[in-house]
Amino acid sequence: MLQIDPSSYTKIMQKKEVKESGDCKLQSTSSVGCPHEEEWTRHIFESNNGEEPLSPPRLRLLIQDRYVLMDNGLLQVTLSNPEGSVTAIKYNGTDNLLEYRNEDDNKGYWDLVWRPPTSGKGTFFKILGTSFEVIMEDENQIELSFTTTWDYSVGDKFVPLNIDKRFVMLQDRSGFYSYAVYEHLEGWPDFNLDETRIVFKLRNDLFHYMAISDHRQRIMPTPEDRATGQPLAYPEAVILTNPSNPELRGEVDDKYQYSCENQDSRVHGWISFDPPVGFWMINPSDEFRSGGPVKQDLTSHVGPITLSMFVSLHYSGDDLSVKLRGGEQWKKVFGPVYIYLNSASDEEHTLGLWDDAKEQMLTEVQNWPYSFPVSDDFPSSDQRGTVTGKLFIRDRFLEEEYIPGDSAYLGLAPPGDVGSWQTEHKGYQFWTRADSDGSFSIYGVRMGDYNLYGWMPGFIGDYKYEVNITITPGSNLNLGQLIYEPPRQGPTLWEIGISDRSAAEFYVPAPNPEYVNRLYLSNPNSNDKGSAPVDTFRQYGLWERYADLYPREDLVYMVGASDYSTDWFFAHVDRNIGNNTYQATTWKIIFVLDNVSEDPNETYMLRVALASATNCELQVRFNIPDVDPPRFTTGVIGKDNAIARHGIHGLYWLYNIEIKTDWLAIGENVIFLTQSRHLSPFQGIMYDYIRMEGPSSSS
Known part of the structure; x- marks a missing residue:
């Protein structure tokens, strides 16, 4: 046979x-x-x-x-x-x-x-x-x-x-x-x-x-x-x-x-x-x-x-x-x-x-990019290019020397504004993570024009290499040493959270016992019975727990005394007051200043990075809770719905708010953060990181 x-x-x-x-x-x-x-x-x-x-x-x-x-x-x-x-x-x-x-x-x-x-x-x-x-x-x-x-x-x-x-x-x-x-x-x-x-x-x-x-x-x-x-x-x-x-x-x-x-x-x-x-x-x-x-x-x-x-x-x-x-x-x-x-x-x-x-x-x-697709629209590896370089961070208020971009995200996406990669939707993107010394290599890039974008965990803002990059078949571009200078005016007076584009480090409450997915109560694959639960933020209904924890008074955070992992609720939501009715909420950040600049031309800076926003409006006031209009407002922003969908983050937003010296006082100060929209339980904000900086002349 x-x-x-x-x-x-x-x-x-x-x-x-x-x-x-x-x-x-x-x-x-x-x-x-x-x-x-x-x-x-x-x-x-x-x-x-x-x-x-x-x-x-x-x-x-x-x-x-x-x-x-x-x-x-x-x-x-x-x-x-x-x-x-x-x-x-x-x-x-x-x-x-x-x-x-x-x-x-x-x-x-x-x-x-x-x-x-x-x-x-x-x-x-x-x-x-x-x-x-x-x-x-x-x-x-x-x-x-x-x-x-x-x-x-x-x-x-x-x-x-x-x-x-x-x-x-x-x-x-x-x-x-x-x-x-x-x-x-x-x-x-x-x-x-x-x-x-x-x-x-x-x-x-x-x-x-x-x-x-x-x-x-x-x-x-x-x-x-x-x-x-x-x-x-x-x-x-x-x-x-x-x-x-x-x-x-x-x-x-x-x-x-x-x-x-x-x-x-x-x-x-x-x-x-x-x-x-x-x-x-x-x-x-x-x-x-x-x-x-x-x-x-x-x-x-x-x-x-x-x-x-x-x-x-x-x-x-x-x-x-x-x-x-x-x-x-x-x-x-x-x-x-x-x-x-x-x-x-x-x-x-x-x-x-x-x-x-x-x-x-x-x-x-x-094996990517694959060699087998029989389509002129899918280029094989020899029709693609490579981009390499080394990223450093320059922040003179942290270190005099350049800081290696350890684990930084670097990516090529179609040309656009700083940070535009996260909402880019028509082209192709190619991302990698930098080595401990900031070195990176991006392989298999399709032919075309790109910008190089990036960000570094632990630092706010987005990096963009200002020169457009053109990839041709077989090209190998070395961009050399790249420097990212994150937004910075003066020294850090205080900070809340970790700059990582996520609210995961904040307080995620235990779920209502009636709304539990047991997968996120414990780690089913761990031999350690005391191991921490995984992805606790994925439980249903956590937005309602805010009203349980703060039934009448809103969250108050004392800089120097409070701990953001236990005292900062993971999502700034409205309060359920019953009968399908919701109430706007105002959080307070209390901090002490030993002195305030007397120069009226100098300003302090509040950096507010958001990890998520859903049909919300963040209003910011300093020391006067009812000043109208507020000193700053985002306007109505966001449609990511990450709170309802257990996502711990959606799109990233960064606001840089200048604070005039006459808004502050020596001694105790209060920042009022109001999420003013309150038509549904899913309107709200997830904070990523908040930092207050002194004037640029501070040492």
């Missing part, structure tokens, strides 16, 4: 005989494998002169009227033709890992939310191809394209984009890749792209254990558990009143409790114990995701669902909507992402699938 070789397999496929075999409709778990498998085997047998092959070909493609099947011997992936929805994934003896009871376009798919510029409400659009093409097919790779095109005849019924969805299967890979090219041609209608992603809905009867990180993994509730639960303040959050798993009774489930920053969202997914199988979403790069490394977004959640978000307004609001105006031309590649499958020998070793998925993630990251 002869085993079929790759060249024979190619000849078989060139005959296209199998493609005329009829519809390959998938109906249930017993029929999710292609019903023409016997016909496939017969063609192979006949093409080998009656000799039965020892094994099926390592990589094969079967095309039917309504379905396309890719098979590499490790898994089979079936897609609808020409829509390009993933309808079945056969792996390790299981006919379909996706929820077979769903419609074909509701198992594995790309989608988006878009709206005309004048509309405040987005339209959900599932991306279904209207044309199918085999881009590549040989013994090493299959690449398929499912495209949808727009023209003026469809008007505003469909999003004005050409979209090319690609699916790639490689030999000997226990998974498959997907990416998409979005294009808006010159002169086409303006619109906003608020969200786009790839989604997989897994078998409800198989996948019960979800893993986001080493410390964020657990047995999850089912969709039925959520459907019978008690709704809370918004639809995503419910109390599980009668779950199928009694251990989950009384817990809160909310998909936003499993959000993650882009820089940490490299791999997540689900585990089935019977059969022992893992299903993982691997994001090898952030270059195609908007908002930079600390932008937060959804990962996996009850469904069971796993997804990769490319564009969204989560934790940012409308600032991160892709706004196409004036008929501008725009094109962007999202992905590739890797859908990875693994299996264990038995249930005892099933949780080890998470460790294996992490190892595979590291491999994918090291």
Whole structure:
């Protein structure tokens, strides 16, 4: 008997005989494998002169009227033709890992939310191809394209984009890749792209254990558990009143409790114990995701669902909507992402699938940028460039010498203003962390014009290299020694918090016992029973705890006596006074000055860095609580909704408030911080860091 070789397999496929075999409709778990498998085997047998092959070909493609099947011997992936929805994934003896009871376009798919510029409400659009093409097919790779095109005849019924969805299967890979090219041609209608992603809905009867990180993994509730639960303040959050798993009774489930920053969202997914199988979403790069490394977004959640978000307004609001105006031309590649499958020998070793998925993630990251995509819009490594340099901090009120930019964030993003990278939404971004001496290298940068941006934990503000950087194929630019001078007027008189763009260091209260997710009460994977809980800020309803702790009087912070980790509430919210009524709140910072400059031309400086803002207004007054207008106001700012979504930060805001000497007094002084908006419980601020500086003449 002869085993079929790759060249024979190619000849078989060139005959296209199998493609005329009829519809390959998938109906249930017993029929999710292609019903023409016997016909496939017969063609192979006949093409080998009656000799039965020892094994099926390592990589094969079967095309039917309504379905396309890719098979590499490790898994089979079936897609609808020409829509390009993933309808079945056969792996390790299981006919379909996706929820077979769903419609074909509701198992594995790309989608988006878009709206005309004048509309405040987005339209959900599932991306279904209207044309199918085999881009590549040989013994090493299959690449398929499912495209949808727009023209003026469809008007505003469909999003004005050409979209090319690609699916790639490689030999000997226990998974498959997907990416998409979005294009808006010159002169086409303006619109906003608020969200786009790839989604997989897994078998409800198989996948019960979800893993986001080493410390964020657990047995999850089912969709039925959520459907019978008690709704809370918004639809995503419910109390599980009668779950199928009694251990989950009384817990809160909310998909936003499993959000993650882009820089940490490299791999997540689900585990089935019977059969022992893992299903993982691997994001090898952030270059195609908007908002930079600390932008937060959804990962996996009850469904069971796993997804990769490319564009969204989560934790940012409308600032991160892709706004196409004036008929501008725009094109962007999202992905590739890797859908990875693994299996264990038995249930005892099933949780080890998470460790294996992490190892595979590291491999994918090291292989980025991939060499296999057959698209001129995805440049390979030799078509990209590298930028290196060394960052130092200059702050003469801390040290006379330059301070190495240890662990600084450095990134290339399209040209813009200082800090614009965090709301940039049309181009690509490339980020890294500096070494202890401030050295950094940014690899795999696509051709184009960029600015270099950055910030340094422990220092306020944003860095920007003032010269535009142009990347050409193979370029290697060394920027040499770079100096960042953070905002500074005079010596620090006092400070509250840590300048890290997060409110995590402040006091996060224990949750109301009625609104608990036990994952965030303790570390389930730690052998240390006394270990601190992880991500305690992810509990539901913490905003209501402010009224419990401060029922009548607001927070007062005594500089030199108070401790921000216990005495500064993590979010400056309004107070619930009952009957769905909320009250503005005013926090006090009390500090003592031994002397005040007598020079009327000198000023003190208050630096207020915010980690989050949601439909709020911060008013600042000095010593006179009712002065009107206030000495400073932000105006109404922010739509990141991070308080409700357990995010501990959204977008970063920095305000530099000059304080006149006659606003201050020798001895005790009070700063009044008022969050004046109070129409809902979710209006509020998260502070990052507050610092008061003396005049520039101070020593």
